[in-house]
Amino acid sequence: MTNHYTPDGKFIPPHAPPLTGEEKIVTTIWKFMRNPLEGFGPLSYRQPIVSLKTARLKMHVVSDPVCMNEVLVKNADAYKKAPINQRILKPATKEGLLSVHDAQWRRQRRGVSPIFQHRYMADLAPGITKVISGFKDKLDKGDGNIELNLAMADLTFDVLAKTLLGDPKGLDRDRLKAATRKVVSSAGTLRPDDLISLPDSIPRVMGPGGYLALRTLRKAANELLDARDPENPGDDLVGLLISAKDPKSGEALSRREKTDNLIGFFIAGHETTALTLTWALYLVGMHGETANRIVEEVRNVVGEGDIKYEHIPKLPFTRAVIDETMRLFPPAPLLAREAQKTNEVGGRVIEPGDLMILATYIMHRTDRLWVDPLVFDPNRFLREPGLNKGKDKFMPFGAGPRVCVGAAFAVMEAMMALATLVRDFEIKPEPDSYPRPVMTVTLRPEGGIHARVKRRSA
């Protein structure tokens, strides 16, 4: 346990060990399949871009902010989401924002963006406060033991349902949460056929239970849509999807697009924020000094009452903890693109068909870019205030036109939940808890994180 701290008391959280560079190809592939984050060698941490060529595939692993920007922002038109993304997400959200391209993507993005603009955030905040308050009641009534990942998925799914899905009556939330989790793990576990480019006509088979879980999500999405009056669908996310029209053509979304987008939001809209909170509570629980600073900051700004939208910008340390959590454990640790045109990245020629792995996890943890990269040190975000703008070496939400549409909402929700939970409860992971970060699309703690919870004394 003690060797997880530096001599001056900073916590060194778990990390996915890189390859040593001595492994045989079979071992590398096996490690990559078990946990893609453990399939990268030392060169990927040392160089801005590393290229590999096999008989069937040319692949570039990018871990440098300038190169990332070239792919995601400057030359975004030269790339589309890679077939591997498509194969993994397609069974669930084939016609939704997460998967589509070009004109179809632009039309959908324009349709749903308004609800995530900053000026709407203030309207959504009271719903979040209410869900957090209900969650605190549950903790008070519980037996003092929780598994952080499941508990945070509960909280963030309830926030999604309350604020974006119109708080529908009769929605079987527990079933939907379990189904979403199943779809992500069943679709997100890599298999040998993912490493070779198979034609689109060969569908990717989901893991056990995946199809049943997907049917549950599709049924719930259809019920949410059917419950609305088409003439007056409301102004939450479901309403916006129903009324979204392309300003140029006046074309609305098809029924399939609406359903797939709702499934996409079940998946993208709660699991990622739940993981940010899971890892954040773990880090805070392992580092008492950080917990004390959050408690002090929140008590000074919010007092003992409910957190409100206007408190959020006045909690810079709490924000730094969220940012440092997403630096160490970016919920979407690897993004992928396929080149459509010849262009250059980091001075290297990229050709149509090349696969780009945008390794945010590596960029966030390389000593080329960070001092003491493995150490948990929220202060680094206070020392460099512009760092969390997502334009430089810190990109948990991606960048460019396909940057996360829900980023502002996610940060608001994570801040409100972390501030309130840490102020009101002592949440202590089991002694010696040191979970391995494993990627199945998102970055989960292997085996979950079991913790003891008790009310904090005033």
Ligand code: HEM
């Ligand atoms: C901490 C929480 C979150 C993280 C770290 C995160 C991360 C990301 C990243 C990295 C991307 C870009 C993927 C790529 O370029 O390939 C993305 C896209 C997306 N995210 Fe998030 N996300 C979070 C929360 C949310 C929430 C709360 C929502 C919705 C309520 C959401 C909805 C989406 C959607 C729809 C896209 C696709 C956007 C497009 O392609 O135009 N995300 N997210």
